[in-house]
Amino acid sequence: MNELDDIVKEFLVESNENLDQLDRDLVALETDPTSHEILSRIFRAIHTIKGTTGFLGFSKLESVAHAGENLLSKLRDAVLTLNPEITSALLATVDAVREMLASIEASGQDGDRDYSALIERLTALQTASPAGSPLPQPLASAVPPPAKAVAEAQPAPEAETPKPEAEPEVKPIGEILIAKGRATPDEIAGAIEQQIDGDPRHVGEILVEQGVVQSSEVVEALKTQNETRASALSASNIRVDVAHLDKLMNLVGELVLARNQILQFSAAQQDAAFLGTTQRLNLITTELQEGVMKTRMQPIDNIWNKFPRVVRDLATSCGKRIRVEMEGKETELDKTLIEAIKDPLTHIVRNSADHGIERPEQREAQGKPAEGRLFLRAYHEGGQVNIEISDDGAGIALDRVKRKAVDRGLITPEQAARMGEREALNLIFLPGLSTAEKVTNVSGRGVGMDVVRTNLEKIGGTIDIQSQLGKGTTLKIKIPLTLAIIPALIVTSAGERYAIPQISLLELVRLEGEEARKGIELIHGAPVYRLRGNLLPLAYLNHELGLETPAAGDQDVINIVVLHADDRQFGLIVDAVNDTEEIVVKPLGKQLKGLTVFAGATIMGDGRVALILDVLGLAHRAKVISEARERALVEDVAARERAASENRQTLLLLRSQGDGRIAIPLSLVTRLEEFPRSALEKTGNQTVVQYRDSILPLVRIADLLQERRRLTRGPQDAPPVDTPVQVVVYSDEERSIGLVVERILDIVEEDISKQQAASRDGILGTVVIQRRVTELLDLEGLIRTHAALRSTKDSLQKVSR
Amino acid sequence: MTGQQQFSTFFVDRLFFGVEVEKVQEVLRHQEMTRVPLAPSVVRGLINLRGQIVTALDLRHRLELAEAPPDRLPLNVVIRTADGPVSLLVDDIGDVVEAGDDTFEHPPDTLSQSARALIRGVHKLNDRLMHVLDTQKVVGQDANSKR
Numbered sequence: 001m002n003e004l005d006d007i008v009k010e011f012l013v014e015s016n017e018n019l020d021q022l023d024r025d026l027v028a029l030e031t032d033p034t035s036h037e038i039l040s041r042i043f044r045a046i047h048t049i050k051g052t053t054g055f056l057g058f059s060k061l062e063s064v065a066h067a068g069e070n071l072l073s074k075l076r077d078a079v080l081t082l083n084p085e086i087t088s089a090l091l092a093t094v095d096a097v098r099e100m101l102a103s104i105e106a107s108g109q110d111g112d113r114d115y116s117a118l119i120e121r122l123t124a125l126q127t128a129s130p131a132g133s134p135l136p137q138p139l140a141s142a143v144p145p146p147a148k149a150v151a152e153a154q155p156a157p158e159a160e161t162p163k164p165e166a167e168p169e170v171k172p173i174g175e176i177l178i179a180k181g182r183a184t185p186d187e188i189a190g191a192i193e194q195q196i197d198g199d200p201r202h203v204g205e206i207l208v209e210q211g212v213v214q215s216s217e218v219v220e221a222l223k224t225q226n227e228t229r230a231s232a233l234s235a236s237n238i239r240v241d242v243a244h245l246d247k248l249m250n251l252v253g254e255l256v257l258a259r260n261q262i263l264q265f266s267a268a269q270q271d272a273a274f275l276g277t278t279q280r281l282n283l284i285t286t287e288l289q290e291g292v293m294k295t296r297m298q299p300i301d302n303i304w305n306k307f308p309r310v311v312r313d314l315a316t317s318c319g320k321r322i323r324v325e326m327e328g329k330e331t332e333l334d335k336t337l338i339e340a341i342k343d344p345l346t347h348i349v350r351n352s353a354d355h356g357i358e359r360p361e362q363r364e365a366q367g368k369p370a371e372g373r374l375f376l377r378a379y380h381e382g383g384q385v386n387i388e389i390s391d392d393g394a395g396i397a398l399d400r401v402k403r404k405a406v407d408r409g410l411i412t413p414e415q416a417a418r419m420g421e422r423e424a425l426n427l428i429f430l431p432g433l434s435t436a437e438k439v440t441n442v443s444g445r446g447v448g449m450d451v452v453r454t455n456l457e458k459i460g461g462t463i464d465i466q467s468q469l470g471k472g473t474t475l476k477i478k479i480p481l482t483l484a485i486i487p488a489l490i491v492t493s494a495g496e497r498y499a500i501p502q503i504s505l506l507e508l509v510r511l512e513g514e515e516a517r518k519g520i521e522l523i524h525g526a527p528v529y530r531l532r533g534n535l536l537p538l539a540y541l542n543h544e545l546g547l548e549t550p551a552a553g554d555q556d557v558i559n560i561v562v563l564h565a566d567d568r569q570f571g572l573i574v575d576a577v578n579d580t581e582e583i584v585v586k587p588l589g590k591q592l593k594g595l596t597v598f599a600g601a602t603i604m605g606d607g608r609v610a611l612i613l614d615v616l617g618l619a620h621r622a623k624v625i626s627e628a629r630e631r632a633l634v635e636d637v638a639a640r641e642r643a644a645s646e647n648r649q650t651l652l653l654l655r656s657q658g659d660g661r662i663a664i665p666l667s668l669v670t671r672l673e674e675f676p677r678s679a680l681e682k683t684g685n686q687t688v689v690q691y692r693d694s695i696l697p698l699v700r701i702a703d704l705l706q707e708r709r710r711l712t713r714g715p716q717d718a719p720p721v722d723t724p725v726q727v728v729v730y731s732d733e734e735r736s737i738g739l740v741v742e743r744i745l746d747i748v749e750e751d752i753s754k755q756q757a758a759s760r761d762g763i764l765g766t767v768v769i770q771r772r773v774t775e776l777l778d779l780e781g782l783i784r785t786h787a788a789l790r791s792t793k794d795s796l797q798k799v800s801r
Numbered sequence: 802m803t804g805q806q807q808f809s810t811f812f813v814d815r816l817f818f819g820v821e822v823e824k825v826q827e828v829l830r831h832q833e834m835t836r837v838p839l840a841p842s843v844v845r846g847l848i849n850l851r852g853q854i855v856t857a858l859d860l861r862h863r864l865e866l867a868e869a870p871p872d873r874l875p876l877n878v879v880i881r882t883a884d885g886p887v888s889l890l891v892d893d894i895g896d897v898v899e900a901g902d903d904t905f906e907h908p909p910d911t912l913s914q915s916a917r918a919l920i921r922g923v924h925k926l927n928d929r930l931m932h933v934l935d936t937q938k939v940v941g942q943d944a945n946s947k948r
Contacts, residue, residue: 254852496835545838589856590884591844591940592837601835601847601854609835609847609854 007219011052012105015097018045020305022094026087027308031323033082042090043072049097055208055215058110061100067122068093074126084316089121091309176221183213242335245296252285252292253485253584259285260581260605289485293334300378300387301329303342307349311374314353321360321371322353331378333385337479340459341387344452348389348475349374351449356393356473366470368392384503390474396467398424405430413671414652418747425465429453457565457616460486460503488583488612490604491561491574494547497610498574499583499602500561504615506569508577509560516558529560529571536562538571539622541613545597565619572618581605585612597621651776652728653745653769656701661774663767664728666747668779670736671729680725689727689738698727698738704782705762730779737783746770804902808924810895810931811878814866818891819898819924819931826881828894831874832857845890848877855879857888863939865915880936887940898931900924905933 022045029038050065068090074080096115103111177183191206207213259281266278308324315322357363357372364370377388402416405427411419419427428449456463461479480486480503488499509531511519520527520538527538538560542548560571583602592598596617604610651663652672675689680698682688687698727738748769755765755776762785764776808819809828834846834857845859857877861869869875875890904924908917919938924931 257852547838586854588847588854589887591856591858591887592840594841595837595839597839598837603849603852603854607849608833609849611835611837611847 007216008056008104008108011056012101015049015052015101018049019094019098019101021045023091023309024305026090026094027312029082030084030087030312036076039072039076043069043076046072046093052219053110055219058100058104060115061097061104061110064093064096064100064115064119067119068097071122071126080126086125087312088316089118089125091313092118093122177207177213177217183207240295245292245335248292249296252289255285256289256485256582256584257603261607264605293485296335297332298335298338299329300331300333300338300385301326302338303345304329304376304378306346307376310346310349311353314350318354319359320353320357322357322374323371324374324376326376328378331380331385333479337385337459340455341461341477341479344455345387345389345477347448347452349376352389352391352393352473356391356395358394362394384478384480387477387479388474389477390472392472395469395471395473396425396428396465397469401425401427414666414669414747417672425467428465429463460501462503485582485584487580488602489561489580490578490610491541491559491572492576492578493541493545493574496547497578497604497608498541499581499610499612500563500572500615501599501612502580504563504565506562506564509562509571510577511558511560513556516556519558527573531562531569531571536560536569536571538573539618540573542573542575544618544622563615563619565616568619570619570622583610583612651748651750651769653748653774654701654728654741655743655745656705656741656775661745661769661772662701662741662777663748663750663769663774664777664779668730669728670731672744673727673729673738674724675727676724687740691729691736691738694736696727696729696736696738698725698740699786700740701777704786705760730783732780732783735783737786739779805899806901808898808900808931808933809878810898811876811891812893812895813860813864813891814869816864816866817895817929817931818860818934819900820878820880820934820936822897824880824936826879826886829877829879829888832877832888845875848888850879850886850888853886855886855888857890858940860889860891860939864919865913880940882936882940884940889936889939898924898926900926900931 022042025038025042025045029035029042032038046065046069050062050069053059053062053065071080071086071090075082075086080086096118099113100110103109178185178188187207187210191210194206208215208218262278263282266275269275304326307326311322311324314320352374353372357374358366358368360370363372373392375388375390377386377390379386398421402411402419402424405411406413406416410427410430416424429452430450453463456477456479459479461477464476464478465473466476467473487502489502489505490497490499492498509529511529520529522528523535527540528535529538530536559574559577561574561577562569562571564570581604583604585600586602587600588595588598597614598617599612599614601609601611650666652666652669654662654664656662673691675691679689680687681690683695688695689698690696726741726744728741728744730737730739750767750769755767757765762778762782764778766773766775768774807822809822809825810817810819811828812818829848829850832848832850834848836846837844843858843862845857845862848855848857859875861867869892873892875892876894877888878891878894879886879888904926905922906925907922908920912920919935921933921935924933
């Protein structure tokens, strides 16, 4: 019984591999329906499954496989030609077989699901065939003795092995049995003749029933048959339990550490023989490490080979045509990484097929080929694996993404207005946006992209997106080759060493002397450094880790480690930068699992433990990247407005009449809008516009301010009708009002403490911004006056009526 | 004689403790520790145990006893747990002691709540009382939440 269990186990492993290949072949066959080679490979796979299950007594599985095989034989004999319907049915067969195999693995039975509908569907599809012809039994029927009868029964015996001279010759089951002395040629010939007389069973089955051979012998013969097929591959391969490899990997990690320790020790030694041995140990360890890492490497094709099927199913269900192309399937990466990127990649591919690529008619309308193209590319570069997934679909409509993000309160309208293309694209990685139910219809992307990114970042990967509206989208993923041993930068803070994974490292900045004292500036207490003109938010490692901080001001040297996390950069100030080193990542005990700032620990060359910083966790802790921080900043601006002591403000710069400049604190601005001039309407003497289901009164800034120079507004001054009106929307609890401005110039952050006294009403004061004298608008005051004026006017009008 | 058992013993703040000998992996002299910023205060640091990184827990802190004098270097009692070895920092190491069920008594109600959770009971030895530590609880989840 045990022997049979082994047989079943082996059958399961082999069949699962065969099924994966089947999936691929069926999809491939669809693009090349006449390929004999693919067809016969499919046929053989199903046939083997069917045959083996028959012997093992899984009758339900056998009947499904049998129905599939019958349909396939019609295809192979060119009685039928492949159409999508048949492909779908065959793929469903593969799924059913897979389900039953899973059930066998779990319970030893082929399950209690009813597959008769599938069998009927498969049978119905082969009705085009002439009735009465015996089912072809290619493996058995190629047995030579009754050659005449075989030739009659099977018009195309060569279909099964189209190029026998090219492939290793596969012996028919009968021959194998004869060679092993299990059956005589006469017995085999008898069985085949019985087959030709209409017995639908295999030669092996007939023989077993006649008591000529044992079923286990036939299974063995079938195995021999399969081995011949796979011999070229399997002779040089063995299966190894992953747990063994993991153990080996850990041991090599230890060896690397011991090597490092010895190397450090040997530096102080004079003995030439010892030094020579150390060198050898060093080299061998390095080679061993590389060798063991290789055993864990798997080609990315292990994930990719599922994609043609995934895409095909998706495309069929939404009436699209999509071609999947792959480059660099053989690119290898660590097994754990392969598993970690499987779901994110599948998600991206599904997204591309589902939302990226348009329907054929849409594509043709845009002058693109009806068939969409999904291109997967993988390659090694700089110790990392690069994976690109691109489609030639609709691309991502940025303004829609932005609007959605604003509607969801993920960003403020001002932020949206300021946002560059890249930043806006990255919005799709925000958590709130992706759960939006309609985003997929609107923007084309975004379901669970935050999860994709989080999962990739967990394994030290990054994801980048590029999209051109109407042309397509490309996602670029970079992931490390392996996780167990990583290059890291060692830094010191408060006397302890910390390792920073090099993958997060961008550059090192060292400030000395005068620079060290003056280089770091503060924005509302938050330290920043001007790195090539851009403000780099800073965090002090000492401070973030709650370590004692050396007295400020007396530092002659400041070391800034520029890191990136979540697509943003920040600088980490450390006491000293030591060196880069290959470190072995070790997990922390469960008492420390809650600490997000550490990714693990490692043992340094001197045997002491150093903690590995989790850059993402640290950035969140330091609040240099979090969403909360951004929102806090916006709120900060409002807070600063109230707090007179703080004078830096974010200001919206406007051009007023006569090329003057006016600034409004951005915190008072609700939105920036543009309306076509045709949208403006009049009610009484008030200009209004319909805005978000309500009526927004519009006021010209010029009308609010007492212009010293009364500019006569002649018809030549009236702007052309087709230029849109730029409006700054201001809202408080009671009302919204639209401020019509000439032009929005810029958004700046400025110190407005050096104010000159106001020269007219409605102005708080004047400051110099961008070397231009700029008036600070007293927006709140003006709106109040305006509202008061209107209500008096209204009441006056009422009275006069 | 029923239920005879061997205990590995140690001292923490002059109290005498015992842990079943099979739970103790090894006893080490003072090890250099790498402290873990932001960690729960019971975690004193990480030690390198032949290439394995082991968390060292401050037993004094865990048992809410007085802080050790700063010049005193603690010893490590490395115990086996389901999640790998964990080191307990103790003041001094005692002998291996044999004790049976007949000398065991559950802790009196007068013990503080937190101590009752960690001390399974005492063995009444001839010259003193031996506290039996529940190691699973000492290294357990609530070590996390304790700040």
